[in-house]
Amino acid sequence: EKSTSHVAVLYSQCWHEFPLSTAILRTSRDGSSELVSKVSFIANPSQNQPPLDRLDNYAPWTHEPICTGVLQSLDSKLCVYTNATFSNGRGISIITTPRIADEFANLPIFRSANALDGINVFSGAWYTEKLPGKGVGMLARKQLKFKDRVTAYTPALVALLEDELKTMEREQLYRVAVNQLPEATRDAYMDLAYVYGEPKVRVQDIVKANTFQLHVGGQNHLAVFPETSRLNHACAPNAQYYLDPALLTHFVHATRPISIGEEITISYTSPLELTDSRQRHLQEGFHFTCSCPRCSAKATTDATLHKIGDLQTALNDWSATSTATPKLAEKLIQLYRTEGLDGFLDVPYGFAALAYNAVGDTTRAIKYAKLAKEAILLKDGPWTPNMQIWTELLKDPTQHWSFRRRK
Numbered sequence: 001e002k003s004t005s006h007v008a009v010l011y012s013q014c015w016h017e018f019p020l021s022t023a024i025l026r027t028s029r030d031g032s033s034e035l036v037s038k039v040s041f042i043a044n045p046s047q048n049q050p051p052l053d054r055l056d057n058y059a060p061w062t063h064e065p066i067c068t069g070v071l072q073s074l075d076s077k078l079c080v081y082t083n084a085t086f087s088n089g090r091g092i093s094i095i096t097t098p099r100i101a102d103e104f105a106n107l108p109i110f111r112s113a114n115a116l117d118g119i120n121v122f123s124g125a126w127y128t129e130k131l132p133g134k135g136v137g138m139l140a141r142k143q144l145k146f147k148d149r150v151t152a153y154t155p156a157l158v159a160l161l162e163d164e165l166k167t168m169e170r171e172q173l174y175r176v177a178v179n180q181l182p183e184a185t186r187d188a189y190m191d192l193a194y195v196y197g198e199p200k201v202r203v204q205d206i207v208k209a210n211t212f213q214l215h216v217g218g219q220n221h222l223a224v225f226p227e228t229s230r231l232n233h234a235c236a237p238n239a240q241y242y243l244d245p246a247l248l249t250h251f252v253h254a255t256r257p258i259s260i261g262e263e264i265t266i267s268y269t270s271p272l273e274l275t276d277s278r279q280r281h282l283q284e285g286f287h288f289t290c291s292c293p294r295c296s297a298k299a300t301t302d303a304t305l306h307k308i309g310d311l312q313t314a315l316n317d318w319s320a321t322s323t324a325t326p327k328l329a330e331k332l333i334q335l336y337r338t339e340g341l342d343g344f345l346d347v348p349y350g351f352a353a354l355a356y357n358a359v360g361d362t363t364r365a366i367k368y369a370k371l372a373k374e375a376i377l378l379k380d381g382p383w384t385p386n387m388q389i390w391t392e393l394l395k396d397p398t399q400h401w402s403f404r405r406r407k
């Protein structure tokens with residue numbers, strides 16, 4: 001699941017508690033001057049430690065880690081790990097357990113200067129602009145074609161997903177993390193969109209509106225990528241994204257041609273869900289009502305989704321009475337295309353590869369397996385296990401389980 005709306009757990013627990021007694025925070029209109037540096041519930045980490053050179057002491061972190069007490073649900077404390085010099089001074093702050101922090105620290109991106117080549121640099125593909133009813137959006141600065149890179153950025157803030165801290169405690173911890181970032185990155189973070197509008201919880205509110213999930217050290221982490229955050233949602237998006245957990249990088253590529261000045265969009269929720277369900281997720285996760293063409297034409301969209309579902313069920317039938325044919329698979333591809341689901345074609349391409357191989361047409365099976373791989377690369381990245389089945393089929397289609405299965 002790639003939905004960006006998985007932070008609900010943070011808020012369902014304690015959003016309305018507002019245990020303000022645990023924290024006295026100054027508030028201001030823009031939120032940035034609320035940042036606090038000393039946090040009451042966090043033990044003073046300097047106690048009993050000799051005043052040694054910080055850089056050497058905490059490498060690769062440039063700040064002394066600041067920690068909570070032990071959280072029962074994690075059987076560990078949570079600490080803020082900041083590297084302010086990361087990626088030419090972009091900086092990064094990670095809130096996680098000491099064990100997982102070691103895993104982060106061992107990633108090549110913290111050890112070798114060229115591991116992030118081509119990342120965190122402007123691609124020349126986009127600019128941002130305020131759009132009616134959508135806040136800021138990202139638009140194409142030049143004509144883009146299928147597979148063109150739009151963005152590739154590392155996060156400013158990464159935070160282990162937990163539901164044990166009280167809202168204001170978490171806010172304090174997150175604020176330490178954001179405050180320790182270099183000024184430009186901190187400003188870019190604090191300038192991002194938010195959902196609730198309560199300044200006292202602004203840092204988490206920004207997470208709520210802008211988060212993606214990153215799986216590191218066996219745990220889900222929330223990650224906020226300031227530039228990438230300007231991509232608005234569409235149910236027939238023209239771009240697709242994936243996260244690379246080794247590079248901690250969020251990649252976005254065009255999935256069909258995009259004209260100069262056209263808005264670049266991704267999908268915040270599965271575009272294969274029925275319209276009411278998509279709307280509910282967008283409302284719960286991001287507090288907006290989608291008015292994209294697919295949402296506006298609910299009846300037609302849902303009818304097409306039912307057709308897609310029926311075709312996929314038929315193509316998944318490998319019994320002796322199966323009615324699946326390559327023609328059905330071609331029809332499925334066509335439906336995805338006309339529905340604007342160009343970034344999700346890996347599924348129908350995959351069905352087509354199997355359907356052709358099942359009737360012994362290895363030429364077309366190979367063609368569609370290659371297309372499926374290319375689509376998966378844009379959607380799930382190079383490390384995905386989903387790639388494996390097409391790699392296997394491509395090795396020798398005649399040895400694949402699907403070969404002549406329906407002849």
Ligand SMILES: C[S@@+](CC[C@H](N)C(=O)[O-])C[C@H]1O[C@@H](n2cnc3c(N)ncnc32)[C@H](O)[C@@H]1O
Pocket residue numbers: 133134135136137192193194195209210229230231232233234286287288289290291
């Ligand atoms: C990740 S941010 C996207 C950038 C944001 N528009 C901004 O101004 O920074 C998510 C927020 O953008 C807005 N948004 C995104 N897609 C939208 C859409 N299709 N229609 C209306 N608002 C949208 C919602 O307020 C949502 O909470």
